[in-house]
Amino acid sequence: xxxxxxxxxxxxxxxxxxxxxxxxxxxxxxxxxxxxxxxxxxxxxxxxxxxxxxxxxxxxxxxxxxxxxxxxxxxxxxxxxxxxxxxxxxxxxxxxxxxxxxxxxxxxxxxxxxxxxxxxxxxxxxxxxxxxxxxxxxxxxxxxxxxxxxxxxxxxxxxxxxxxxxxxxxxxxxxxxxxxxxxxxxxxxxxxxxxxxxxxxxxxxxxxxxxxxxxxxxxxxxxxxxxxxxxxxxxxxxxxxxxxxxxxxxxxxxxxxxxxxxxxxxxxxxxxxxxxxxxxxxxxxxxxxxxxxxxxxxxxxxxxxxxxxxxxxxxxxxxxxxxxxxxxxxxxxxxxxxxxxxxxxxxxxxxxxxxxxxxxxxxxxxxxxxxxxxxxxxxxxxxxxxxxxxxxxxxxxxxxxxxxxxxxxxxxxxxxxxxxxxxxxxxxxxxxxxxxxx
Numbered sequence: 001x002x003x004x005x006x007x008x009x010x011x012x013x014x015x016x017x018x019x020x021x022x023x024x025x026x027x028x029x030x031x032x033x034x035x036x037x038x039x040x041x042x043x044x045x046x047x048x049x050x051x052x053x054x055x056x057x058x059x060x061x062x063x064x065x066x067x068x069x070x071x072x073x074x075x076x077x078x079x080x081x082x083x084x085x086x087x088x089x090x091x092x093x094x095x096x097x098x099x100x101x102x103x104x105x106x107x108x109x110x111x112x113x114x115x116x117x118x119x120x121x122x123x124x125x126x127x128x129x130x131x132x133x134x135x136x137x138x139x140x141x142x143x144x145x146x147x148x149x150x151x152x153x154x155x156x157x158x159x160x161x162x163x164x165x166x167x168x169x170x171x172x173x174x175x176x177x178x179x180x181x182x183x184x185x186x187x188x189x190x191x192x193x194x195x196x197x198x199x200x201x202x203x204x205x206x207x208x209x210x211x212x213x214x215x216x217x218x219x220x221x222x223x224x225x226x227x228x229x230x231x232x233x234x235x236x237x238x239x240x241x242x243x244x245x246x247x248x249x250x251x252x253x254x255x256x257x258x259x260x261x262x263x264x265x266x267x268x269x270x271x272x273x274x275x276x277x278x279x280x281x282x283x284x285x286x287x288x289x290x291x292x293x294x295x296x297x298x299x300x301x302x303x304x305x306x307x308x309x310x311x312x313x314x315x316x317x318x319x320x321x322x323x324x325x326x327x328x329x330x331x332x333x334x335x336x337x338x339x340x341x342x343x344x345x346x347x348x349x350x351x352x353x354x355x356x357x358x359x360x361x362x363x364x365x366x367x368x369x370x371x372x373x374x375x376x377x378x379x380x381x382x383x384x385x386x387x388x389x390x391x392x393x394x395x396x397x398x399x400x401x402x403x404x405x406x407x408x409x410x411x412x413x414x415x416x417x418x419x420x421x422x423x424x425x426x427x428x429x430x431x432x433x434x435x436x437x438x
Contacts, residue, residue, distance in 0.1 A: 003078045010313040011111050012090070015078050019070055021101035028101075031065045032058075067095060067103070075107050085112040087312060113309035113364050120369060124431045125298040129291045132283045140279045144266050145255040154250035158214035161199045165212060166249040168193045172242045182235050184339070189241070194248065205241075212245065221245045234340055296423055299430045300362050311360050320349075320356035327352065366422040367415060375421045377414045385417050 002018040032051060035058050041049040055062065071092060079086050087110045095105040151164065159165055170191035171178040179190045189205065199209045211223040222244050227236045256262055258272040267275055327348055331341055341348070369375075386404075390397040404410050 001074060001077065001081075003082060005082055005084075008108075009310065011087075011113055011310050013084060013109050013111055015075070015082070015107045015109065017074055017078050017105055017107065019074055019103040024066065024070065024097065024101045024103050027066045027070055028062060031062050031069070035062060063097070067097065070103055071095070071105065074103075078107070079109065084109065086110070087112060087315070090314075110312045110314065112367075113311055113361075115307050115309040115364075115368075117365075117368050117372060118303050118306040120303055120426050121429055122431060123299045123302050123426065123429055124433065125295065125302060126435050127291070127295055127298060127432050128435050130287050132280060132287055136283055137276060137280050140283060141258075141276060142255060144275075144279070145258075145262070148262060148265070149253050149255050151251040151253055154252050155217075158216045159199055159212050159247070159250055161201070161209065161213070162253075163199045164251040164253060165197050165199060165215075165247060166251070167195055167197060167212075167245050167247050169195070169243055169245040172244075173239060175242075178241065182239075184233075185236060186233060189236070208243070211243075212247065215245075215247045217247055217249055219247050221247065232336055234343070292427070295430055295432060296427050299426055300365070300423070303365060303426070304358070304361055307361065307365060309361070309364075311357060311364075315360050316353070316356050319359050320352045323352040323355055324349065363415070363419055366419040366426075369426060370418045370422040373422070373425055375418060375425065377417045377421070381417050381421075382410075382414060385413060 001020065001023075004016040006014040006016070008014060032054055036049060036051060036054045038046070039049065039054060039058060040046065041053060041057060044050075044053070049057075075089060075092070090108045090110055092105055092107045095103075097103050154163065168191075171185075171189055173181045177190070178185050197204055197209070199212065201209060203209060205225055206228060207225045211225070212221060215221050222242070224240050224242050226240050227238060229237050231237050260271050263270045263272045263275045267278065270278065328341060332338070386397055386400060389395070390400050393400070395403075404413060
């Protein structure tokens, strides 16, 4: 079999294959014999029709089956012979059988990127670990008390920072309701009735709480606020909003004192001291997981800085589409309109493409390391990952497996698990040093 290899951009390789006539002839005889055994030909008992009659009567069908069989077999043989790491066969064209029975065709395949694997036996990174302070523990303990807080009316003074105001308010621009001027303005800025607002510089809109300082129950307050230039909803940036606010009530929150009863209501059987230790341990575990995640990400980035290669365009595009869908969902969840998203389409697509390229490169890097270290995905590994996905997405495991099989998702899932094993492996070789203080 004659094979000519031509490398093309984007990890594509063209194979020009010529199958000798002897092999085509052998394949044709084999297929014709199968037809002879099973074909129904008038005037002949099954399996008794002469070969010449079979070849004449079923010539087109025999030729089609011969071609299909030889294409399947010889493409795989050509890939193996040329030691190609093929992801997919994208197209087969120019298929023809010459008068002398020689079969020729051109196949285009997509291969994994070609690159030199960097040394991953020792990876040095600079990374600081976030220490858990007593202030962090205090804040977490206060968060646990919040659902059990009591609220007392304030009658002898005006609003102060830290209070909770019950207000009805409406926003406008140049005397017109905000939602008439900007149709897709976030609902919380347009106005609400009997809304509880914590008096805090970072709550609601910057400057809103400050404008209410000193106000008492049943008072009305009017003021203007200029929206910051970095506000998520771009149409509102730099706009001056006018607010009319009616203060209905003032409340002061009181957190309950720590005692055995309160601690036991939060975690049965725990005292305040034991609960504090548990909270501290959880915060430290979270900090350790966060540190480990950053360490691994930096390790991969360090290796990727030494890898230059082309990437399969279709894989980058598929990854990019997934990232774009996530970006759109996230922005819509933040109240940003589709029109606003479209305005920044080029910027969003550019960032998504760069992110997609990094993800795809990382995946190939980790898979090459897994291959080098002869890492394997066991049946138990796969069952464990499917169980995790089943719990996360609340889908029965059997249904999830069927869906994965239906959409050819088992092999990609194995690759994910294998890449994860490679990441576990290289993380053992990471040396971390503290950043130098300025």
